[in-house]
Amino acid sequence: EAAAVLAGRRLLLTAGPTVEDLDPVRYLGNRSSGRMGYAVAAEAQRLGMRVTLVSGPVNLPVPAGVERIAVRSAEQMLAAVTDRVAQSDLFIATAAVADFRPREASLEKIKKRGDGGLTLELVQNPDILAEVAARQDRPFVVGFAAETHEVERYARDKLERKRLDMIAANRVGEEGSGFDADCNALTVLWPEGRHEIARADKAQVARELLAVIAQRFRNRP
Ligand code: C5P
Numbered sequence: 001e002a003a004a005v006l007a008g009r010r011l012l013l014t015a016g017p018t019v020e021d022l023d024p025v026r027y028l029g030n031r032s033s034g035r036m037g038y039a040v041a042a043e044a045q046r047l048g049m050r051v052t053l054v055s056g057p058v059n060l061p062v063p064a065g066v067e068r069i070a071v072r073s074a075e076q077m078l079a080a081v082t083d084r085v086a087q088s089d090l091f092i093a094t095a096a097v098a099d100f101r102p103r104e105a106s107l108e109k110i111k112k113r114g115d116g117g118l119t120l121e122l123v124q125n126p127d128i129l130a131e132v133a134a135r136q137d138r139p140f141v142v143g144f145a146a147e148t149h150e151v152e153r154y155a156r157d158k159l160e161r162k163r164l165d166m167i168a169a170n171r172v173g174e175e176g177s178g179f180d181a182d183c184n185a186l187t188v189l190w191p192e193g194r195h196e197i198a199r200a201d202k203a204q205v206a207r208e209l210l211a212v213i214a215q216r217f218r219n220r221p
Contacts, residue, residue, distance in 0.1 A: 002207075002214035007048030009217075012088035012139070013037055014081065014095035014128060016056035018074045022120070023106040027072075030096050034058030036144070036184060037094030039202040041066045043210055052088070054080045056095060074098055074125035081128055085139065090217065092142045093129040101125050130162045140217050145169040156189055166190045166216055168197075168209055188212050 015037025019027040034055060041053045042063035051066045054077055062068045071077045074097045085091060100122035110118070133141045143164045145155040148171065155169035168186045185199035186209060197208045 002211045003047045005214040005218045006044065006090075006210065009049050009089040010087060011041075011044045011049045011051045011090045011092065012054070012081065012084055013041060013044075013051070013092040014054045014077055014097070015041065016058040017096045018056045018077055018098045018125075019072050020074070020098050020101035020125075021072070021105040022102050023108065023110045025109055028098060028100075028102070030098065032056070032058075032096035034060050034094075035182075035202050036206070037092075038063060039206040040092060040094060040209065043203060043206040047210060049090075052084055054084075054095075074101065074128065078126050078128045078131065081132065085132055085135065086137060088139045090142070090213070091132050091139045092144075092213075093132070094144050095128070096146070097128055098125055127162070129164070133163045140165050140213070140220055142166045142168065142213060146172040148173045152187055152189070152194075155187065159189055159191070165220070166213065190216055 016034035017030045017032040019029045021027045038060045041051050045051045045063055045065045053066050053068045055068055055070055057072060069080045071080050103121040103123050129143045132138060141164050143162060145158050145167055147154045147169060151169045151171050155167050159167040166188060168188050170184055170186050182201055183199050184202050184205045186197040186205060188195045188197060195212050197205050
């Protein structure tokens with residue numbers, strides 16, 4: 001049973017979008033609602049885990065008993081994770097981290113100039129999940145992969161490339177699953193196997209995901 005394996009263990013997870021400021025009033029963001037991550041946090045807490053949730057801006061209540069650290073940007077999310085990762089047994093990355101951020105955020109509101117356009121210069125953000133997985137003293141590392149097509153192939157590639165213990169893949173851009181939906185369905189992959197979690201509400205999917213994680217976590221080297 002999942003609780004027997006996970007109770008008392010420390011879970012660090014990321015959730016929600018990151019937002020990358022362009023100026024004091026504008027940002028680059030994405031459509032992540034944070035609901036899958038918050039559901040995992042709530043279910044893990046129910047199993048008796050000690051849960052720290054590093055979250056981008058979302059409209060969700062903090063699950064009871066969960067410590068939330070609010071951040072905005074990918075760089076802030078990385079800093080919050082780096083501070084706490086050595087004290088965690090399990091790391092789950094559900095956040096939709098922006099791949100790019102503006103090279104610099106303007107201190108003043110960007111103004112229109114004539115009828116010309118505006119070119120934004122973007123630089124790449126750190127990959128928080130890959131950085132955690134590359135650590136010597138790493139926790140058990142679980143990533144997410146949201147894909148629009150060839151879900152399993154891209155997810156398995158990500159599992160190997162980022163050297164994860166497990167990845168949970170879901171199809172996005174489809175009615176009724178993924179971003180901002182009540183329900184989700186996941187294909188969970190690890191180096192030697194796979195498990196399908198059928199479409200259900202996100203609390204149920206989170207419960208099943210933690211059960212699969214518990215099995216692999218117990219058998220980890
Ligand atoms: O490569 P891709 O962005 O599709 O990988 C998705 C996984 O990596 C998710 O678990 C996401 O939270 C994590 N990620 C991250 N930092 C990034 C990009 C993705 O932690 N900069």
